[in-house]
Amino acid sequence: MERNIVLVKHVHVSAYKIPTQTFEADGTLDWDHTILVYVEISGGGKTGIGYSYASYATAILIKEMLSERITGMNVFDIPSIGYQMIHAIRNQGRDGISSMAISAIDTALWDLKAKLLDISLVKLLGSLKEKVAVYGSGGFTNYSDQQLEDQVKLWQSFGMNKIKIKIGRNAIEDESRILKLQKYYGGKTEIFVDANGAYLKKEALYYSKRFAELGVVWFEEPVSSDDIDSLKYITEKVPPPINITAGEYGYNLFYFNRMLKERAVDILQIDASRCGGFSEMIKAINLAETYNIPVSTHCAPSLHLHVACATNIIHMEYFFDHYKIEKELFDGAITPVNGYLKPDYSRPGIGLELKKKDAEKFLYR
Ligand SMILES: [Mg+2]
Numbered sequence: 041m042e043r044n045i046v047l048v049k050h051v052h053v054s055a056y057k058i059p060t061q062t063f064e065a066d067g068t069l070d071w072d073h074t075i076l077v078y079v080e081i082s083g084g085g086k087t088g089i090g091y092s093y094a095s096y097a098t099a100i101l102i103k104e105m106l107s108e109r110i111t112g113m114n115v116f117d118i119p120s121i122g123y124q125m126i127h128a129i130r131n132q133g134r135d136g137i138s139s140m141a142i143s144a145i146d147t148a149l150w151d152l153k154a155k156l157l158d159i160s161l162v163k164l165l166g167s168l169k170e171k172v173a174v175y176g177s178g179g180f181t182n183y184s185d186q187q188l189e190d191q192v193k194l195w196q197s198f199g200m201n202k203i204k205i206k207i208g209r210n211a212i213e214d215e216s217r218i219l220k221l222q223k224y225y226g227g228k229t230e231i232f233v234d235a236n237g238a239y240l241k242k243e244a245l246y247y248s249k250r251f252a253e254l255g256v257v258w259f260e261e262p263v264s265s266d267d268i269d270s271l272k273y274i275t276e277k278v279p280p281p282i283n284i285t286a287g288e289y290g291y292n293l294f295y296f297n298r299m300l301k302e303r304a305v306d307i308l309q310i311d312a313s314r315c316g317g318f319s320e321m322i323k324a325i326n327l328a329e330t331y332n333i334p335v336s337t338h339c340a341p342s343l344h345l346h347v348a349c350a351t352n353i354i355h356m357e358y359f360f361d362h363y364k365i366e367k368e369l370f371d372g373a374i375t376p377v378n379g380y381l382k383p384d385y386s387r388p389g390i391g392l393e394l395k396k397k398d399a400e401k402f403l404y405r
Contacts, residue, residue, distance in 0.1 A: 046084035046115045046156055051107035051145070053079050054403040055099040058365055065182040068210020068233035075359050075404060077102070077368075078394060079144040081152050083115045088152025092313040093340065093362065094140040096404055101141045106131060110145065115156065118149050139291035139316055145404070146317020147343060151389035160385045165322075165350035169394050172348040174198075174341060175232060178360030179205025181213075185220065191360065192224045201377035202230040202355070204258065208238025211247060218241060218254045232258035239263055241270040241333030245277055252279045258307070260285045265381055269306040269343075283307050288308050288338040296324040300331040311338035318347050325351045342366040342373045345383050356381065369399045 056076040063072050077098045078091045092098060109128050113121050125145065129138040134301050146386055154164045176195030179188055182197070195203050203221060207214040214233070221231055233256055239247065244262035251259060259278065263270040265286035275284040287309035290296050296315075308328050313323040328335045329352065337344040337356040341363065348356050358376065364372040372391040384391050 042348045044114075044116050048081055048083050048111050048113050048115055048121075050082045050103070051111060052082075052264075053077065053102040053107065053144070055096050055174045055404040056369070056399050057404040058098075058369075060361055061364060062187070063182065064180040064361070066180060066206035066207070066234065067236040069144065069236065071180070072357075074365060076365060077140070077144055079148045081115075081145065081148040083152060084154040084156050084204060084379050086152055088115075088148040088155055089392060089394060090146065090148030090151060090317070091288045091343065092140040092144040093338075094144075094313070095137055095360045098140045098144070099404075101129070101132070101137055105132070106141060106145060110225075115149060115152050118146065118153065118301070118319060122146060123147060135291040140314050141319075143315065143317040146319050147312060147390070149360050150285065150318045151392075154389040159386050160383060160388060161318075161346035161390050162349045162383050163239050163385065165347065167349055168351060169312065169349055171352065171380040172345065173201065173202070173355040173379055174358040174376050174381050175202035175204055175230075175355055175356045176332075176360075177204040177232075179203065179217070188217065188220065189224060192221065196225075196294070196359075198358075198376040199380075200227065200318045200358070201225070201378060202232065203381060204232035204234055204260070204357070206236065207233045208235035213248060213396045214247070215243055215254065218251065218256060222255060227255075230258070232260065234260035237261045237264035237266075241267075241273055241296045244270075248274065248278045248282055248284075252282050255281075258282045258283050258285055260309070261288075265289055265299075268302050268304045272302050276306055276308060285309055285336070287311075288314070289325065291324050292316060293320060293327065296327055300328055303331070303333075305333065308333050309338040309357075310335055310337050311340065312344055312347060313340045314338075321347060323349065325353060339364075342392055343369060343390065345361045345374065345381050348381075349383055369395055371395055
């Protein structure tokens with residue numbers, strides 16, 4: 041092969057519908073399955089993989105609008121492929137499934153590029169740190185006390201001392217669940233809560249004061265993150281030690297810039313499986329640095345690990361549903377030790393391989 045020219049030979053997309061362990065709910069939504077939109081891109085005798093947790097429509101969009109368009113382009117020119125995809129989806133709108141489709145492809149391209157060079161993605165990008173802190177995330181609003189306790193024990197077995205629960209259905213129950221977490225941990229944990237936009241701004245401000253007294257340090261999406269003005273209002277007024285956080289619905293750099301510029305959050309969340317892949321994520325992390333606003337990754341821990349170690353993100357979300365999927369369906373998925381994840385440098389790319397035989401029963405259509 042000519043040096044630094046490897047053409048995209050084939051783009052293959054599939055989707056897997058995977059039931060959650062039990063029925064799950066947060067402050068504004070409930071669900072019983074997760075769909076993994078999985079992309080393989082081949083070129084130069086190697087195959088890169090990427091994915092998003094998204095609707096099946098994302099897989100259709102990849103098939104119908106992106107696969108052919110990027111076939112034949114140079115794998116090493118990821119920015120060029122990225123702009124080609126952004127132009128391709130122009131009339132559909134950049135946000136939502138369009139961006140999730142681009143994300144799955146972009147992450148597969150980075151995986152392929154690193155594999156062609158036979159190095160791990162973190163080494164291709166350049167390391168900043170060799171491991172990254174993770175926080176255990178789940179604590180669904182419909183969980184019984186026993187389910188909550190069992191999940192806390194799982195996080196404790198990974199040495200995690202930061203945990204996040206969902207809130208927003210019933211304020212009295214929320215407080216008692218926070219107190220239970222303090223009890224399970226003997227008061228020695230950092231508690232994060234996520235309302236998924238369940239509150240109005242005055243309610244959210246009132247609860248944040250209560251949560252601060254209970255030792256909560258992270259209050260995610262107290263109001264809808266679409267409402268930047270209310271988010272900013274709460275961020276300005278919330279008492280320490282609470283940080284207001286949001287960003288999981290950021291689908292492009294313009295969104296992150298607006299949130300940062302308005303200083304609507306204390307900590308920005310970014311999700312590479314939604315925002316446009318590693319390419320857009322790295323731009324957003326750099327942008328956040330110019331505002332001195334820390335970044336934490338949202339969901340899909342195995343996908344984010346290498347980029348997290350190559351950048352100054354403060355920690356990663358270790359989301360229960362995705363932990364289960366990645367552990368059960370991917371070779372190379374890493375579990376935390378003493379509250380940290382560390383990439384396996386001996387595996388090229390992002391170090392993951394789908395266990396196709398195990399995944400087959402979940403194949404969607
Ligand atoms: Mg959230």
